[in-house]
Amino acid sequence: MSTTVISESSNNSLHPITAQLVGAASALGGSITIICPGGIGATDAAQISGVSKVISVEGGCFNTYDCIAWSESLSPLVKDDLILSSSSAMGRELISSIAATKGVPVVQDVTNLAEGLLVTRSIYSGKAIEEVRISSPCAISLRTNSFEAAGGGGSAEITTVNVSRDITVAVKQALTKAGERLDVSEADIIISGGRGMGEPSNFSHLYEVADALGAAVGASRAAVDTWDDIPHSMQVGQTGKTVTPNLYIAVGISGAIQHLAGMRSSKYILAINKDPEAPIFSVADYGIVATWEEALPVLKDQLSEILSS
Amino acid sequence: MGVAVLLKQVPDTTAKISVTGGRVDESSITKWSISPYDEYALENAIKLKESGYGDVVVITCGPARASKCLTEAAAVGADKLIHVVTESGSLDSIQIQALLSAAVKESSCDVVMCGKQAADTNSGSTGPGVASALGYSCVGAVTEVSIEGNVISATRLGPLGLEEVEVETPCVFTFDKGDTELRRPNVRGIMMAKKKPIDSLTSDDLGVDTSNSMVSVESHSSPPEKPPGQKFVGAESVPAVVNMLRNDANVI
Ligand SMILES: Cc1cc2nc3c(=O)[nH]c(=O)nc-3n(C[C@H](O)[C@H](O)[C@H](O)COP(=O)(O)OP(=O)(O)OC[C@H]3O[C@@H](n4cnc5c(N)ncnc54)[C@H](O)[C@@H]3O)c2cc1C
Ligand SMILES: Nc1ncnc2c1ncn2[C@@H]1O[C@H](COP(=O)(O)O)[C@@H](O)[C@H]1O
Numbered sequence: 052m053s054t055t056v057i058s059e060s061s062n063n064s065l066h067p068i069t070a071q072l073v074g075a076a077s078a079l080g081g082s083i084t085i086i087c088p089g090g091i092g093a094t095d096a097a098q099i100s101g102v103s104k105v106i107s108v109e110g111g112c113f114n115t116y117d118c119i120a121w122s123e124s125l126s127p128l129v130k131d132d133l134i135l136s137s138s139s140a141m142g143r144e145l146i147s148s149i150a151a152t153k154g155v156p157v158v159q160d161v162t163n164l165a166e167g168l169l170v171t172r173s174i175y176s177g178k179a180i181e182e183v184r185i186s187s188p189c190a191i192s193l194r195t196n197s198f199e200a201a202g203g204g205g206s207a208e209i210t211t212v213n214v215s216r217d218i219t220v221a222v223k224q225a226l227t228k229a230g231e232r233l234d235v236s237e238a239d240i241i242i243s244g245g246r247g248m249g250e251p252s253n254f255s256h257l258y259e260v261a262d263a264l265g266a267a268v269g270a271s272r273a274a275v276d277t278w279d280d281i282p283h284s285m286q287v288g289q290t291g292k293t294v295t296p297n298l299y300i301a302v303g304i305s306g307a308i309q310h311l312a313g314m315r316s317s318k319y320i321l322a323i324n325k326d327p328e329a330p331i332f333s334v335a336d337y338g339i340v341a342t343w344e345e346a347l348p349v350l351k352d353q354l355s356e357i358l359s360s
Numbered sequence: 361m362g363v364a365v366l367l368k369q370v371p372d373t374t375a376k377i378s379v380t381g382g383r384v385d386e387s388s389i390t391k392w393s394i395s396p397y398d399e400y401a402l403e404n405a406i407k408l409k410e411s412g413y414g415d416v417v418v419i420t421c422g423p424a425r426a427s428k429c430l431t432e433a434a435a436v437g438a439d440k441l442i443h444v445v446t447e448s449g450s451l452d453s454i455q456i457q458a459l460l461s462a463a464v465k466e467s468s469c470d471v472v473m474c475g476k477q478a479a480d481t482n483s484g485s486t487g488p489g490v491a492s493a494l495g496y497s498c499v500g501a502v503t504e505v506s507i508e509g510n511v512i513s514a515t516r517l518g519p520l521g522l523e524e525v526e527v528e529t530p531c532v533f534t535f536d537k538g539d540t541e542l543r544r545p546n547v548r549g550i551m552m553a554k555k556k557p558i559d560s561l562t563s564d565d566l567g568v569d570t571s572n573s574m575v576s577v578e579s580h581s582s583p584p585e586k587p588p589g590q591k592f593v594g595a596e597s598v599p600a601v602v603n604m605l606r607n608d609a610n611v612i
Contacts, residue, residue, distance in 0.1 A: 061519075116518050118488050118498045140476075140484070141519050144500045144534075147453070147485040151492035156452040156574045159483040169578065175480055178377040179384050182578040189574065219497040219527055226515065226522040240611065264612060283503075283537065284517060289373055289479065290396050290537040298611040309373055319609045320589070321601065327593070336609070337601050338591040345595035353602040354612070 053081040057136040065092025068137040070200035077101040089113030102207040110214035117220040122148035124214040138192035150190035157190040162197040176312030238267035245271035247303020251278035263354040288313035306331025362414035363405040364469035368395045369426040370480040382579040397475030401535040406437045415439040417467040434553035435545035441558045452575040457489040462566035470530035487534035497531040503538025
């Protein structure tokens, strides 16, 4: 089976999930083509091992994000039976639209992919796991950190294609800037605060730990709803973002079912909560019963000690 | 003119999901609700109507029980109710999108609002898929809209952060949770809604072939039980935990 991978970018460079998409495709065999919207990261994509071809797609429509304009520019370049993308918000939208344009089914946020096209995904916000058989041609988005990344050392040929599709969605103004802080959906480590943080200004303690770890800062819905300074983009959970980092640190978060829905598939979970009965402890690999006022300073000290040594 | 809202009925977020014989046991689900993001789609559609933009047509595709979410929507102000009656499960994304697109065409609405992701599938495929099928524009992860003529301004969470965008109709908007307060039905609304007729359509009525799904469920299972974690008391345990995160879990 040959595969087209739609590359993912962040901050104008290739996002590491792209190598994971290639890793998943390699396990199925066949040739692998990477399509880079806006040409972003094409040189890096060509160096991923196992890639046969990179198509760098350039055109004015890639200056802002317009799902339909992008998918109509990319769809004609997709020639393979399997289309893969990341399951980021943009990855999902784009692959849905490409799949619809091509008339093929799409399955999202897959965590395991096997031959015969047997795929595994979680449904009902992680309350059940579904295994589905999907006949190709088809489109599949993959969850971050679920597949082994392909290595480097490749030297695929890069072809540049120019497209001239107009956008229909015009950006009038940026209301907040992303990118100053790592987004929770992109981070390997996340530290989230809940209502137990007491005041939004206390999130500064979370930022200090995050800076030491290279982590993103998230929040519970109670924190987002109660404090204007904590934007919805930080919310983890059923009505926020679903995240699967290697480490999720929950501070002053009770662990309501809707919060767990967004983070329970994290590889490791550390919970800090003063209430020994808090439900968050039922999903935590490591639980510390303490107030954040006591625990976070020690955590900061420990981290600066080991990370500087 | 008019706004079509796609409403999906899903198990309430508090519902327990149990698996028997390799399938999720739907009969054990006691409470079904409108998928949370769809409620924001509905609220914004009603706001658009209040600012003078056509009727609100709510559309659901699902088994008989799903008609309840149409009546709930009518109680807060939806004008027309369309139920595309199907058996639950088994339809692939192409088929669902074909049914919903055909129903939107039937309603002749040029604005479509839906959730950015349904709480059962957690997919996020339907909005952009329906837009592509209908040849409409698409704006995702929207929290607010306002209209002037045929130009709609929307606040969306784009890849570069929160943005204000403009788009001409026809367009599909997928909704995220925003600051918008959801309205609750009053007694009069609930009484009126009970009498509101529901237009029931089948896949045959809409001319959509639903016989060959390209996606079939092999099995459902409960998520693997995590081995119980380790619990420590007091901030003095932090160094030991950091040590384990570094040396056992290898995550820092
Ligand atoms: C449809 C729907 C969707 C929802 N979606 C989401 C969602 O996406 N994400 C989400 O998070 N929630 C969501 N919720 C809300 C959810 O049900 C909870 O209300 C919310 O998660 C609670 O947030 P919290 O844990 O921060 O606050 P609380 O439940 O108030 O918990 C605060 C915790 O902090 C602890 N604490 C207090 N002081 C300290 C201290 N000094 N040190 C350490 N610990 C302390 C307390 O022991 C307590 O456990 C949703 C609800 C509904 C109905
Ligand atoms: N069967 C359905 N009936 C009505 N609306 C639906 C249906 N399936 C999906 N939708 C809409 O599309 C959104 C995204 O669904 P999904 O692609 O399944 O995540 C939902 O939030 C609904 O607004």
